[in-house]
Structures are given as structure tokens and as C-alpha cells.
Amino acid sequence: MDDSLDDGEGATIELTRPREIRWLSAARSHVGRVRKINEDNFMERGEIGLWAVADGVGGERAGDRASALVVEALNRVGAPQTAAGFLAEVRDNLQAVNRLLRLESAAGDDGRxxxxxxxxxxxxxxxxxxxxAGDSRLYLCxxxxxxxxxxxxxxxxxxxxxxxxxxxQARTHPRANVVTRAVGAEDMLTLEMVQDQIRIGDLFLLxxxxxxxxxxxxxxxxxxxxxxxxxAAAQLIQTTLERGAPDNVTVVLVEAVAAEDG
Ligand SMILES: [Mn+2]
Incomplete structure (x- = not known):
């Protein structure tokens, strides 16, 4: 195999060439048992390596429009050439939605x-x-x-x-739904960011x-x-529904598998 080197003492050293990653994903969203409309939205774009969940706030169809605009903006992100460019495009597109929502909110007569x-x-x-931004989460298993x-x-x-x-206590607190950051909440959107390495077998949950x-x-x-x-995605939703699902619920699962595995 030309992927290995002989160290001259009979042992073999594997070259640390990173393995190609292939992405599997599964997503589910449900309106829940209480709400009339689903104000959550999500997107899966494994082909460019971008996934998202957005949870709209505003009521009377404003929330689902806001989360739909977020997803639309992310759907416009092109195939990335560099990591920095990829991240910049995601941020710029979200910033553009932020400006749009601020204008819409200012134009409305109720200041909502x-x-x-x-x-x-x-x-x-x-x-x-x-x-x-906000309380939608990313977990890594x-x-x-x-x-x-x-x-x-x-x-x-x-x-x-x-x-x-x-x-x-925070989970069940009466003000548990109050977010301090969101797209559209302030004139300048401040996103928080984390970066790390991917390992084969990683399973992400948004x-x-x-x-x-x-x-x-x-x-x-x-x-x-x-x-x-x-x-797993279906069971996460099912368990939430069995507990009364007072809110909309959305999950996107994303798993990194080795490209050569099937
Ligand atoms: Mn919610």
C-alpha cells in the first residue's frame, strides 16, 4: 500500500492523510400538540456541508416568516472555496436577513x-x-x-x-422562552461561534x-x-409528542461517516 511508510525497523507508520468524510443526515419537524402553526424551519445541504435550524418568534405568522427567511438566506450560500469564505457568506446572508426583519418591524404599526x-x-x-444566535442548540455525540x-x-x-x-430549574422557568439574541432582534446581529475538528463517527444534533x-x-x-x-430523529420527535409538546419541535441529525464505507 502506498498509504504507509516503512520506518526501517519492520514497523509501519500510517500516513496521517485525513479520510474523506461523507455526510448522512435526517431531519424532522413537528408543530407539536398545542400550537397551530409551526414557526420552526430547517435546512439540510449535505452537498455543501451546511445545516441549520431556525425557530421564529413574533406570533401571527411573523415567526414562521422570520425562520423561513433565515433558511432561504442559507439556501443562497454557494459551494465554499475556503473555510473563511464559507463562514463569511453565512454571516453576511444572516446579517442581510437581520436588516430586512428590522426594516419590516420598523414599518409595522405595532412595533412588534x-x-x-x-x-x-x-x-x-x-x-x-x-x-x-438564540436558544436553538447544537450538540455533538x-x-x-x-x-x-x-x-x-x-x-x-x-x-x-x-x-x-x-x-x-432553567428548563421549566416561566421566562425560559425569552432569548437575548436572535436574527431581527437588534440592529446589528451578533452571532457566537465555535470551531473544532471533525472525527469520523461524529453525530451532530441541531x-x-x-x-x-x-x-x-x-x-x-x-x-x-x-x-x-x-x-433516532423520529424517536426524538415521538418522545416530545408523548410529553405534550407545547412548542414546535425540530431536529436535524448529521453524521460523519468515512467516504469509503459504502
Ligand atoms: Mn421554540
Missing amino acids: VIASTVVTLLAFGQHFACAW RNRRLQQITRDHSEVQELVDAGLLTPE CSDGLTKMIEDEEIAALLALRPIEA
Whole structure:
């Protein structure tokens, strides 16, 4: 094999050429058991390495329009040439939606904010980036361990950070739905960002708060072990519905597999 080197002492050193990654994804969104319309939106673009969940706020059809505009803007992102260019295009497109929503809100006569959370996952080569605003989350399940990559931009998260609430209390707090950042919430959108390496076998979960308010992390981790990932996505939604699903709920699962595996 020309992928290996002989070290001269009989042992073989594998060249650390990174393995090609192929992406599998599965997504589900449900209006839930209480709301009349689904204000969540999502997108899967495995061919360019971009996935997103957006959760609209505003009511009376403003929220679903806001989250739809976020997804439309991300659908306009072209095939990336560089990691930096990819990220810049995602940010610029989201900033453009932010400006549009600010104008619409200012033009309305009720002063109502029309906004949407957004959580994005970008994959480029062997790295991923996550840019987000609000309380839609990205989790990474690696070696069966689930870690929350994002940090909620919400009132209750600030209280948790200050040591005034436990995460469990935050989940059921009366103001648990109040986000402190969103696309359309302020004149300048501030996205938070995390970047790291991808490993073969990584399973990402993007989700709206309709999931995480109803299912604890340990249980999410257990359901993410289901295969195929379509079954895991379906079971996450099903479990939320069984618990009353007061909010819309959306999940996008994204798994990195080796390109040569089938
Ligand atoms: Mn929600």
C-alpha cells in the first residue's frame, strides 16, 4: 500500500492523510400538540456541508416568516472555496436577513419584533464551525458522549451562569422562552461561534428548544444511539409528542461517516 511508510525497523507508520468524510443526515419537524402553526424551519445541504435550524418568534405568522427567511438566506450560500469564505457568506446572508426583519418591524404599526433564532453547522474539510444566535442548540455525540456545543442566548442561561438557577430549574422557568439574541432582534446581529475538528463517527444534533425543554440531555444521548439516524430523529420527535409538546419541535441529525464505507 502506498498509504504507509516503512520506518526501517519492520514497523509501519500510517500516513496521517485525513479520510474523506461523507455526510448522512435526517431531519424532522413537528408543530407539536398545542400550537397551530409551526414557526420552526430547517435546512439540510449535505452537498455543501451546511445545516441549520431556525425557530421564529413574533406570533401571527411573523415567526414562521422570520425562520423561513433565515433558511432561504442559507439556501443562497454557494459551494465554499475556503473555510473563511464559507463562514463569511453565512454571516453576511444572516446579517442581510437581520436588516430586512428590522426594516419590516420598523414599518409595522405595532412595533412588534419579528425575529428568529438560528443555529448553523458548517463542515469544510476536516473542520466544523457553528454560528448561532438564540436558544436553538447544537450538540455533538462523540464516542457515545453527548456535549452541548452551543450556549443558549437566553435570560435563564444568564441566571444559570450567575449561579442563580440550576440548568434543571432553567428548563421549566416561566421566562425560559425569552432569548437575548436572535436574527431581527437588534440592529446589528451578533452571532457566537465555535470551531473544532471533525472525527469520523461524529453525530451532530441541531434542534429547537421545543426538544430540549422536554427531554433531558441523558435521554437525548440514549435516543441518539438508535440507528439508522432516521429512527433516532423520529424517536426524538415521538418522545416530545408523548410529553405534550407545547412548542414546535425540530431536529436535524448529521453524521460523519468515512467516504469509503459504502
Ligand atoms: Mn421554540
